[in-house]
Amino acid sequence: ISFAATCECLSNRKQYPSFFRTIPSVQSKALAYMVKHFGWSWVGAVYSDNDFGNNGISIFLKTVKEEGICVEYCEKFD
Structure with missing residues (x-):
């Protein structure tokens, strides 16, 4: 049971069948909705090369695409 883990990667029930969180992974x-709120239509993204960053950028890119926001570049760092 976790009260603080927000990584979307932990939502994989096959990999973590007994994991339970008390807060959503949103x-x-x-971040994508914040970009939309400020009216930004062209952004860049930087993310960490780990489960949290890789899963997070995947969800971010999917969400901004659905909102019609262009992501010019994505840079991964170690």
């Missing part, structure tokens, strides 16, 4: 979607 950070990446929230």
Whole structure:
């Protein structure tokens, strides 16, 4: 049981069958909606090369695409 883990990667029930969280994993979607809120239509993204960053950028890119926002570049760092 986790009260603080927000990584979307932990939602994989096959990999983590006994994991349970008490808060949603919505950070990446929230960032995408913040971009929309400020009226930004062309952005770049930087993310960490780990499960949290890789899963987060995947959700962020999907969400901004659905909102019609262009992502010019994505840069991964170690």
